[in-house]
Amino acid sequence: MPAVDIRSLAKHLNLSPGTVSKALKDSYEISAETKKRVLSLAKKLNYVPNAYASGLRKKRSKTIAVVLPEVADSFFSIAINGIESVAQQKGYHVLIYLTHENFLKEKTILNDFKSGRVDGVLISVTRETIATKHILELQSSGMPVVLFDRIVDQIETAKVRTNDFESGYIATQHLIKRGCKNISYLSNSKSLGITNERMEGCRKALEENDLSIKKNFFIECSNDEANNYKRIKSLLSQKDCPDGILVSIEKLTIPVYQVCNELKLNIPGSLKVIGFSLSPSASILNPAITTITQPAYEIGEAAATLLFKSLEKSNFDLKNEKIILPSVLTIRSST
């Protein structure tokens, strides 16, 4: 199985490698006759050009990078689908990197992109990402960067996200309409823009309805599941227990339901629950949970589309692009 390269093709055809290359690219310099001969032999021998040689020469890798905190929950897996489908259609390849919410890893990964390995970057930053030097540096090296979902406001580039503030507001309004007076908000990290926006939306709804904002009802969970469970249990065990709860992180739904089960708290009788979720099993929980669903696929799709626009048109300015795709409220039995 001797690797068939452009040289061997040329030899077979009594042509020069340059001519073969042009013929394969359908260059106007080459006669129709020759093109036909070249194409035919290339197909017959199943010639596949060496990606590294042409990448080196053309200074284009036909590859984009997707940098994610993790891929465990459904949002990012679905987003990947959206990204990959656009990339495949454009003939691009997709490198995937997981930061595991580790800022240092994010820095290392982004720095490596100066190797020319990728033509553009889609990134959803870490919880820990406050400093932005690594991203700015990458940009100033000429790399197009599109932020999605987990945005950093300070960075001037295209951003694709959902309406987190409004979602938080709408979710809370919904709870209020259902009669809730004491509403609790569950999130993970305060440093994360997203959950903050949702929280602000929640606060705004509370304020507009003259409902009290109790500090100890706004709980910031961690990655420590046991501890989260404990805190949720203590929240729901107290006398002044909330009658409505907004779960801003999908995976926190589980301990909430578990605690309710343990404490024999009736949903939606004693407690109404609404959660940010993309899981299709929302409908078969008992009770089926009312959800705010992010358009994950569309976010990935839109982010990738923007990136490719900037790769294809040099005059396209990412800085002007902000896309906000609305989340969807699906009312079920939990409220």
Added chain:
Amino acid sequence: MPAVDIRSLAKHLNLSPGTVSKALKDSYEISAETKKRVLSLAKKLNYVPNAYASGLRKKRSKTIAVVLPEVADSFFSIAINGIESVAQQKGYHVLIYLTHENFLKEKTILNDFKSGRVDGVLISVTRETIATKHILELQSSGMPVVLFDRIVDQIETAKVRTNDFESGYIATQHLIKRGCKNISYLSNSKSLGITNERMEGCRKALEENDLSIKKNFFIECSNDEANNYKRIKSLLSQKDCPDGILVSIEKLTIPVYQVCNELKLNIPGSLKVIGFSLSPSASILNPAITTITQPAYEIGEAAATLLFKSLEKSNFDLKNEKIILPSVLTIRSST
């Protein structure tokens, strides 16, 4: 921001590019003093070698490909985590490709790997994949290939999977122990080795217990959700309704629960349900569903580890490697 290459480094240091290259690789040919100077400047200027240049010369891309049917359900997303963590640790990059269960796409994608873009391939094949020429061809071009989860028996190479046959057997045994006499099996595609093995395991358990195997209890669902729902409903509506059901595909759990809800079928009273699933929400379904859980992360990890072994040791023979990681039965209230 003038791109810093090895030539400019060399000029700064009054050395030749070759020497700089060797110094960076800690070659024995270079004095400690020079190495220090080189390393120091390289760090200061944040030199990142061009991946395409070195890839071309060394004929190594430091990249592997992961080819998946889809990434929507949790198995593959978790498997990606396992793969990525090993790759990152080894300094490799991960390209991801989705076939969307389309054999032609799989063929096209694999053929492109002859471009030298990747050093090795991890693949979980399509439902439609029966012919294996495309994989054999890739192998014979010298590309190491590791199959995982969705295996093709005919191909001689490393395979990592779970014990599907036993899982089907164990799940069925569990239903039988719980008193089920009429057991139904739900899968998607018959052409898929995995679901067939699970089915065979199921059949064996039925036979061993002298239970009848009713053809119309073995249902092959499709991607048409509405139709799946209809078929499940008609299965559970009939007089001779099953009293136990083994759901071999995670996403089919939803219509099953929905139908039971609609038909007021009590789980586990009238029907006991066991499902293959990785979803953490299994525990908060009502009733919490008994599951067979595949070790997705470990499968990805093991597959990647095998691939890297073959990349690092030329004498390592993938053909001899078969890894079977056991699934776990978690008994909950649905049985």
Added chain:
DNA sequence: TTTATTTGCGCAACCGTTTTCGGGGGCTCT
């Protein structure tokens, strides 16, 4: 001191493709 050996580095080919430039041959046009 002479010879042998080691040490440290430079030279230049090489990886496979792309692309600029130029030139030969055939054609048209005067």
Added chain:
DNA sequence: AGAGCCCCCGAAAACGGTTGCGCAAATAAA
């Protein structure tokens, strides 16, 4: 017939690192 033009194609220089080889200087051995 000579000048000009177009049509095809080849030659060769990139692209940026890597690596085998050779060579000079320094050191060790004789």
